[in-house]
Amino acid sequence: QKEVEQDPGPLSVPEGAIVSLNCTYSNSAFQYFMWYRQYSRKGPELLMYTYSSGNKEDGRFTAQVDKSSKYISLFIRDSQPSDSATYLCAMSAGYGGATNKLIFGTGTLLAVQP
């Protein structure tokens, strides 16, 4: 079993829809939770960053972390064709020199249809 599980999709939604992306994990030591977005032929770019549990909102994006359930989510409101990309969840225990040893999900491919 992988430490981080993510539905690979693909996920296709119409423009304006609310998108929900999720990851589950097994390592209770994870404290830092990230969502990265990767466009085709590009490197990943950081979208959302959360420490420990709770919600974080940034414009149309909301990240949620539920450590009790070992479950994280990314919500995209009013989705746009420009949101079409692969979304990767990532996690880190963030201690003992492993600060940037991130464990990534396999990514969910999202297509927003105009």
Place this chain on the structure above:
Amino acid sequence: KAGVTQTPRYLIKTRGQQVTLSCSPISGHRSVSWYQQTPGQGLQFLFEYFSETQRNKGNFPGRFSGRQFSNSRSEMNVSTLELGDSALYLCASNPEGSTGELFFGEGSRLTVL
């Protein structure tokens, strides 16, 4: 501010050869991490360097090595290439004191024939 720069962007090698990939981090970033991305395994951590010291290493064979120079630029080397080493190799840098807030380059795509 210039982003993370990786060279070369694309390269083709044959089995048994070796390859060296280069990464220039964002100015002021002293931490550099390397990841391998494949369709089957996704993004996997290779190693991390900070101030010329390897801070952590992933579960890859000894054929994979790296180093960091005093100007924070980093290189990784893969010796005795195997077909399974074909992948996108991504370098990332981040500011001191941050955890997981990585700025990635566009990667070096290696094909091993």
